[in-house]
Amino acid sequence: MAIINRGCRFLGMRGIKYVFSFMSLLCVRHAGAQVTGGQFAMEFLRLSTSPHTSALGGISVANPDNDISLVAQNPAMMRPGLHNQLSLNYNSFYGDINIMNLQYGYHVPDINTSFFGGVQYLNYGSFFETDNTGNINGDFHAVDYSVTVGASRTYLEHWRYGAAIKWAGSALYQSSATALLVDIGVNYFDTATLWDFGATAKNMGSMVKKYDKTNGAEPLPFDLQIGISKKFKHMPLRIFTTIHHLYEWDVRYDNPTDNISTNILGTTDSSKLNETHFADKLFRHFIFGAELALGKHLLITGSYNYLHRKELAISTKTGAAGFAFGVGIDLNKFQIHYARNYYHIAGAYNEIGLNFAMNKLLSIGKANGKKLWKAEYPDWN
Template sequence: MLSLQPSFANSYLLRFFIYISVLLAVSGARAQTLGGSSVFNFLKLPNTPQLTALGGVNVSTLSNDVGMAFYNPSLLNKDMHTRVNLVFNDFYAGIRIYHLAWGYRSENLNTNFGGGIQYIDYGTLPQTDASGNQSGVFRPLDWVMQVSASRSYLNRWDYGATVKYIHSGYGIYRSNGLAIDFGVLYRDSAALFSASVLARNMGFQLKKYEGTDPDDIPFDLQAGITKRLRDAPFSFSITAQHLHQFDIRYNDTLYNSNNGIDNSGRKFTFDKLFRHIVLATQVHISEQLAFSFGYNHLRRKELNIDKTTNGLNGFSLGVEISLKKIQLQYSRAYYQNNTALNQFGLSLKLNEYFGLGKLGERMGW
């Protein structure tokens, strides 16, 4: 990204974002709960094939994929100028997920901007009463729309923030909310190293579902590092999630009791620690071809079925093919009993396909 000399405005904005993020992160951490008792959990879904292939959680991989900046605003950089990322997910049971992200660089403001939307269509479902009598159909939907901005500080630092509006509608039950993300990135191009800290989904419900109490938004505090080898085509990432809470292991006492599982006296220290970790690697075959692999231990443990073969649960892989003016992406992530999520992506730069004349010149198109 563009290196800037320190300025009063840059320093002031950075301190302001850090103060606000720490304040919201502390309040979010206090409210965080386990066992799926938060709303808008679709915010946890990876939005782009590269992120999915890297284990679904990654904050430090540098690329020109504007979809990665949708997840972590500090990754938003000038190489994403006029770039658009289009993604389609073939999810389970006919659920369709659509994603659009874009980037723009303003030289006058020394700022990178981005935005996008994630839209989840659950299909048409029967609407029934308490006795099971069908009275019609309805179409549940979830979506989030967001805008982001990032700037550089000194030679190796970047920081960015995202504001997102969240909407959920299940027939007559509707809810919406507001949240922000804030990330800080350190990058050393000479050492082929990058590291980032990200606070996600710091916010609240604006409107609760009818007949319910307000619920928490799925806040998450994440940190990660990425290192690329100088003499080999590999890069490795380690990302930690849910850093605000050590014990994220869900103890289902009813399930354990029904299945004769006795966990009394066991500490599960290693399991608790490793559930925070997401491992990933990329193989850079050439400038036109790269493969990605990831492993998410938390996803594997939460979706494993006891006393059955769980195969590749928690593992993911993907490929990216870069052509002259377009990038093609594909990822496959295994969730349960080797049932996988397939994700397809397309990335391109709009200014390489059409111009805007004098207006485009004034906009820096």
Template sequence: MKHFSAYRLAGLGLMLGGLGLRPAAAQQLGGRTVFPFLDLPPSAHLAALGGMNPSTRTDDPSMLYGNPALLNPTMDGRLSLSYVAYVADIKQSTAAYVFNTEKLGRMGLGISYLNYGSFESYDAAGNSLGTFGVNEYTVGLSDAYTKGKFTFGATAKLAVSSIAGSRSLAGVADAGVVYKHPTADFTAGLVVKNAGYQFITYPGTDRGRLPLDVQLGATVKPEHMPVRFSLTAHHLQQWDIQYLDPNARGTLDASGQEKKPTRSFGDNLARHFTASAALVLGPGLQLRVGYNHLQRRELRLDNTSGSAGLSFGAMVKISAFQLDYTYATLQAAGSSQYITVSRSLDSLFKKKDASTTPSPPKATPDGAKTRYRKAGA
């Protein structure tokens, strides 16, 4: 069946999600999951939209990391290459390619590699043992099909983490659906991300949960207005995502008693949302800004938040290439920079084929084909 692989990938996601949900899910975020790098936006486009977005439908293949159901015909034959420079010399490289086959339908291939750099190793006596590396990577296959106004998609991924030669391995799956309005520029998306199971753990460690995230979002561009707005709700599977530092100092009340910070309904609600806007100046130029309240609250300093949680990006098309750049502020002490380059490989191959195809014989004025004669004939 043409789209049977999409059903199989979605089924794999449900199976892995069931395994990954066995531990208690009503826990706070942060420090309680394995493979946390799966939450990082791997491309400039996603980073500019607040780090997550399941509903923006474009021709950028890297958006399959936001929701596999975002695969669409405008992505066919396109390749995107992304590079991220994080703080502390941490770097990430990602490639995404979308292709369409007659038998299997539209599919996407994604590879992402995160390198934490080199670290010094010492024995118990403090003697240097040299250096070791720490890196993580994923390889994934996505499939999607459209039925009416809805597109269904799923991704199956293999995630590997390596520290000084020891490895951990997990099976991960994303599954989502996107609704596209038939006339208006409006899309809505729902995705279950990072459902999975850790098959191999690091020596001496317990099996952990993957960073499951259920997201619901909408993107709209009002008619005659050059701005595309997006709003995304994330971690819908878990209400309480606030973190209160047990070592944080409280404030003194009128009686001189220390009052520790308490949970706020409004702050917890706001942490579930990201918002973004893209100023569309033409088919080849966009300016983007995104805001992630959860990131802002978790990365703020004691005395200031600065521009934490904000991201600023731009997209420009030059000839056949599309260039995306994003500057995302983590906190006052650091930021991340994202660069993505994409283009259509189909058009590249078509040009090469056309240049190597021999030209047909030219016709003479009387309609006869030109003949080549030997010298002196």
């Protein structure tokens, strides 16, 4: 055990530097990458894995709330305070797609390491298999899934660093694929000033089995994200700013109508060709959110995702595209989270989640008469 502890302390001293150096390298490596929809395998890995995250715009890498589901966004968010917490989430997504997520955390004080695991499952339903004349020859199902295990450790007083390994799989008609991926992250939380900073590199890895062996590269949906949040001491409010796709400046959809339009005389006007769209390109990387705590048991959340609004709103009517709202209720032994996310004017999707304090509900996590629940450990270190 002494050898393990010495090794963990060595990783703690070097880990933060290694993580930041690696993230900087990733920015350079992917600087020329093209962010275009439909060009990546395992795109489902970009989806939010909980209503709490969905209510914050789909990404939340700097959120110190007592919610185990948030560790799927940044492995460094796992900490002793989330020990023995279980999260179950259900998402009634568009097109009758059913999405289920599970997260569980456990802290091991002997080596001062917090572990977690998770499962993501998407069921696209049953489809008819037909020939070119419409005759039904049978049916088939389509599913995507991922299984994650990870761990995090503390460094100095305010820092944590973590990593997670993901096995992702997909079965779509007669094609199937698998991939092995890694997430790494760091988090800084100051309990005095209530500032939180997080950074994570997601979905690094390669395909183990391609959908089609004759295909060339099937890139995975890598992303580099940072986030910052601040809770006010004398106000029950926390504000969030998240920046995504840090490795690529221009993530605008290449829409020809943005450059050429038709004037009232019916002729084409190409004057927009030389526009730089600087502000538009900049804010497509940003998500803004806020959480308002009403007492000790109720949390109201709202967010605005500029990229979602610009990509999914239509020119004649934008509606609430890009906005998301949520509510959380903390009842001590369990939490209830609900989110409503507006992607498009066609409608919103609803998501619900339950977090359970397993020790308090089922007496799980006791050893030799000693309770191994979060009250036995500091929340952060």
